[in-house]
Amino acid sequence: MKVQETRNFESEVKQLLHLMINSLYSNKEIFLRELISNASDAADKLRFKALSNIKLYENDNQLKVQISIDKKEKLIIINDNGIGMTRDEVIENLGTIAKSGTKSFIESLNISSKKLENNKQTTQFIGQFGVGFYSSFIVANKVSVKTRAAGIPHDKGVFWESTGENNYTITNIYKKFRGTEITLHIRDNNNEFLDVWRIKNIISKYSEHISLPIEIQTYNEKTKQYVWEQINKAQAIWLRNKSEISDSEYKEFYKQLTHDTTDPITWSHNHVEGKQEYTSLLYIPSNVPWDVRNRDYKSGIKLYVQRVFIMDDAEQLLPKYLRFIKGLVDSNDLPLNISREILQDNNIIHNMKNMLTRKVLNMLINLSKKEDVYNDLWKKFGLILKEGPAEDLNNKDKIIELLRFASTYNNNSIQNISLETYINRMIKGQNKIYFLTADNYLSAKSSPHLEFFINKKIEVLLLTDHIDEWMMSYITDFKGKPLQLISKKDDSLNDFLQKEDNIDNNKNIKELDYFIKKIENLLGNKVKKIYYTNRLVNIPAIVTTDTNEMSTQMAKLFAAAGQQTPEIKYNFELNPTHVLIKKAMKIKDEKYFSEFINLLLEEAILAEKGTLDNPNIFINRINYFLSNEKI
Secondary structure (H helix, E strand, O other), X not given: OOOOEEEEOOHHHHHHHHHHHHHOHHHOOHHHHHHHHHHHHHHHHHHHHHOOOHHHHOOOOOOOEXXXXXXOOOEEEEEEOOOOOOHHHHHHHHHOOOOOOHHHHHHHHOOOHHHHOOOHHHHHHHHHOOOHHHHHHHOEEEEEEEEEOOOOOHHHEEEEEEOOOOEEEEEEEOOOOOEEEEEEEEOHHHHHHHOHHXXXXXXXXXXXXXXXXXXXXXXXXXXXXXEEEEXXXXXXXXXXXXXXXXXXXXXXHHHHHHOOOOOOOEEEEEEEOOOOOEEEEEEEOOOOOOOOOOOOOOOEEEEEEOOEEEEOOOHHHOOHHHOOOEEEEEEOOOOXXXXXXXXXXXXXHHHHHXXXXXXXXXXXXXXXXXXXXXXXXXXXXXXXXXXXXXXXXXHHHHHHHHOOEEEOOOOEEEEEEOHHHHHHOOOOOOOOEEEEEOOOHHHHHOOOOHHHHHHOOOOOEEEOOOOHHHHHOOOOEEOOEEEEEOOEOOHHHHHHOOHHHOOOOHHHHHHHHHHHHHHHHHHHHHOOEEEEOOOOXXXXXXXXXXXXXXXXXXXXXXXXXXXXXXXXXXXXXXXXXXXXXXXXXXXXXHHHHHHHHHXXXXXXXXXXXXXXXXXXXXXXHHHHHHHOXXX
């Protein structure tokens, strides 16, 4: 019995259809690429499911896509004998955008539809979320779909139809053959696509590499009959010799594989033989998926076994910090019935992961030699690569080579300085790599800890991403040079002091020792230790942490993650040459002295942390001095 109903599209689909129809008018031909790509996916899914149930082939295992044109009725019909769909799957796949996060992504664009129509992000979005079916409405004013899932009764077929406006109709039908047939009712202004040669050219341009035969119906003048003509070679591109594949073919395959509309930055195609046999084709994309910084972002690596598609997001093949890499791996060693659970503990997969990781890192290292190209890549994926030193200790040295930082050398926030470049600029006598972590670039740039290094012309790396402090806890040295956080106490800095910088007057030293003892009695356990320092010039005091203590930024990182952190006890370092310290040494009034020293301490903590535990006390202290007649 036929059950027909009319259903409304979800709001995201309505918005998407509007964008689709109004924004891609300059690149209409992609509709065919998208529909052929979907047909290829349907064939892959059938092959995979048929591994455990050969009956799904229904005595027809010659998978293909067939395209026919009816000029008189202005129709293009795309038919495949892949996996097909059930009624519920039709509703899910054609009536909604099932991919999680799509709605929030649309909202996050925060651009009106009118602006978005001419925005490059639109086409990237269309492919990124795998909604290529809706591209049919670029050229068609009505789309009809007949489908039946493999292995279900013939009378459980489904008919779906829509004009691409607010709703669609769906009904049960009898469909003898499994698979999906899509009929496009072509708009009056798109008659060019009713030409067989135009369709052939589109297939050759976008889908030559599809491993599924693509046939088009043509009229044979000699026999006066319609025949099916295969257009593509139907050979998987990754199985071909690299020397036979052009750059344009690699790029088009990438677009078909990922549904991205932009060219990749570069790629690596490798055949591995020996103890293990596999082929990999890995791409570095130029487009940044909006959610790629999320650790739960799905891997972009497809897994094939003996040319049979197994799964879309084989996250076991590359570490998380390389999740932006796209491509595929085709193994000859894995069993065809392998599951995600088996992948977790499979030695073959483990070895492949190690080799693929090294391959990608070498590809990135080679790319880093092209400074402009790599700097652009770093802007897009640098935050993700920063997860590497903690995640992949075996390849830590290679990952460190890829890191880029802002520094005091450039006087801007651009992260384009490698540790190799830093080492080559180190001054005479310098044997450490100095860095500073802060909440943002302005905070880092104005940090009182920088004063000494600027005066001595020592370059300091400025790290302002939230992940930086955590990352640097895994990087202790580079090429024999220790890394030193400048907000921690470092006695080795005394090596840079000139003789005239030192306090060598015994009287001054005695006065300072007495002064510090007085402050120790006043502050008690508010601070860990109190020193006078010779490295400050224009700043009266700073706070530092000991080498083995948790740093301020690390404590902030823990707090942001909801974890408890031990209380940080700072060292209080005073500049004996500063006018305020000299003034403090002369204060006789105990109340005034207490307020003065506490204010200096709170100023130093505020400069270090950006916050105070009790800002009201700080404000009251300032008000005390503003209203005191001694000022």
